[in-house]
């Protein structure tokens with residue numbers, strides 16, 4: 001029959017069938033096809049796998065004989081068809097062997113998958129010209145996560161979504177441990193990417209509504225739009241233990257005692273120091289030394305930055321924490337997110353989204369470290385949607401991110417992941433993934449994402465569009481870079497990130513810091 005790409009053969013059920021492929025160049029894995037079902041009419045299915053067989057024995061092969069004709073057989077899983085009410089229905093009667101299989105038209109695929117006509121434009125459905133738009137409300141209010149192994153396009157994809165949100169005026173607060181998002185201000189100048197823009201129907205542009213804030217101890221203070229100073233009021237013993245790296249149990253006990261004495265008042269770090277000074281114990285001097293170092297770090301100020309500037313209509317504020325010690329980053333994230341959440345509850349900042357890069361450092365899975373920012377981020381993940389505060393959780397180590405937080409994310413964007421522990425974490429945190437889909441995740445090329453969302457009838461694979469603005473996390477070739485800078489010989493070949501990314505888990509070393517305090521006082 002004209003236009004047919006194959007014909008059903010062998011056993012077929014209402015949900016699965018195999019078909020012989022007429023031309024292997026025309027049908028590929030993950031393609032969408034349609035088949036006539038006598039009861040339901042045209043039904044859409046997706047090709048899961050294709051195999052080639054030939055009528056050749058082992059000895060034929062050994063004697064160098066070629067097959068007269070090889071046979072290509074595809075396995076398809078049925079997605080269904082929309083009924084008059086727009087609900088997806090899967091047939092109840094099996095497909096008939098011998099029935100022709102056709103390529104599904106774009107409109108039919110869009111309809112059956114439940115793709116939005118408008119929304120956050122993420123890219124094109126793999127191997128098609130179909131635009132994938134994600135529902136903005138669901139993505140922002142009900143949280144989303146981007147999970148991938150390093151170098152697969154995680155922060156690039158986050159950049160694409162941020163551009164789309166910026167164009168719609170959604171307030172964003174971007175927690176950027178490695179300084180990858182400041183380049184949102186600049187138009188994309190990457191020539192290769194500019195050439196691919198036509199395919200995606202986008203043009204280069206920078207975003208002037210992006211502001212860069214840095215902590216006071218950042219090496220990049222002079223380049224920032226603003227400095228984020230914290231008030232330093234009512235620090236908890238646990239926060240100070242983490243901030244100063246206090247491991248000595250006597251010092252921890254003294255600190256706890258001093259803070260207990262101050263409870264009920266609005267105390268500063270100087271108040272804690274005077275309280276400790278009044279304690280008669282030789283261990284107090286070492287503790288005072290630790291506190292002195294915190295003061296010297298200059299994170300806290302009598303005139304703190306008003307937190308409402310971090311979430312403003314039509315703006316994205318990037319908190320660039322490059323070069324800031326991880327324990328400072330953790331405290332900053334904890335305090336700021338707590339205050340933003342409180343302001344949002346009182347409607348003193350607009351509804352918006354917090355973008356959290358390197359999420360495994362701030363909301364680690366139990367057993368993979370501790371962070372003072374965890375409780376507030378968990379609360380935002382579970383209650384944020386009630387108050388209009390969304391989370392975008394980004395991580396290259398899905399196994400090390402709190403699974404509860406991942407499963408709270410309505411939209412899950414997964415790029416290539418190969419580590420077995422990370423794959424297992426994705427299986428646990430993402431509902432509805434079949435074994436075939438999990439295999440697919442291991443094979444995804446860079447810049448290609450699997451998107452899972454209740455708004456979509458099934459996980460889809462998307463070629464993420466090119467960025468309009470400059471990507472800030474690109475790898476830099478050490479050799480070229482060092483040649484540019486000097487005539488000196490290069491010490492070796494390697495790659496590092498423009499954002500100064502560190503490899504490995506920075507927080508691993510302080511895994512159990514502070515746990516002693518908990519054990520001693522049950523705090």
Ligand SMILES: Nc1ncnc2c1ncn2[C@@H]1O[C@H](COP(=O)(O)OP(=O)(O)OP(=O)(O)O)[C@@H](O)[C@H]1O
Nearest residue numbers: 150151152153154155156396447464465473474475
């Ligand atoms: N959709 C895309 N289109 C074009 N290029 C892309 C796309 N996605 C990723 N890339 C390329 O892949 C590179 C790596 O992407 P990215 O920096 O986002 O990786 P990552 O997963 O965030 O890695 P890391 O964990 O090290 O930050 C980018 O520099 C970019 O060149």
